[in-house]
Amino acid sequence: MFYCQKCATKNKWPDDFYLAQSKGACEVCGKVEVCFDVSSSHLPKPKAVKRVSVQGKAMKTVKVPSTWETDFNNSNATNFRALLFCMIRKADADNLRKLAKGFPAEVEAYKVWMNSGEFPDEVEVEDVS
Numbered sequence: 773m774f775y776c777q778k779c780a781t782k783n784k785w786p787d788d789f790y791l792a793q794s795k796g797a798c799e800v801c802g803k804v805e806v807c808f809d810v811s812s813s814h815l816p817k818p819k820a821v822k823r824v825s826v827q828g829k830a831m832k833t834v835k836v837p838s839t840w841e842t843d844f845n846n847s848n849a850t851n852f853r854a855l856l857f858c859m860i861r862k863a864d865a866d867n868l869r870k871l872a873k874g875f876p877a878e879v880e881a882y883k884v885w886m887n888s889g890e891f892p893d894e895v896e897v898e899d900v901s
């Protein structure tokens with residue numbers, strides 16, 4: 773992960789002077805300045821979302837199998853989930869909402885990955901059961 777001082781403060785990520793730093797575009801906000809270069813595995817996992825969403829909807833936790841990350845990273849694979857992730861990557865906000873109706877966990881996992889750079893072990897989705 774490559775992030776600037778501002779994003780480090782905002783996300784409470786390490787910003788010690790001895791960390792590797794170089795000038796470039798921050799992966800989070802895109803600003804070009806001296807950024808910290810820290811392996812994503814050293815950053816804290818995104819914290820779990822509360823059980824009830826802002827809209828007051830019931831939420832549930834869905835475990836994300838490790839095979840999803842393989843499918844997500846393998847754009848040449850032709851199995852269903854790999855193709856689904858290809859579609860999710862290319863979707864605009866409107867289509868993403870449509871995809872989330874059928875595949876909420878996949879879409880949520882993608883959003884977590886977009887925000888944190890880490891594929892999640894589990895995601896919180898609306899409990900429609």
Ligand SMILES: [Zn+2]
Nearest residue numbers: 776779798801
């Ligand atoms: Zn930044």
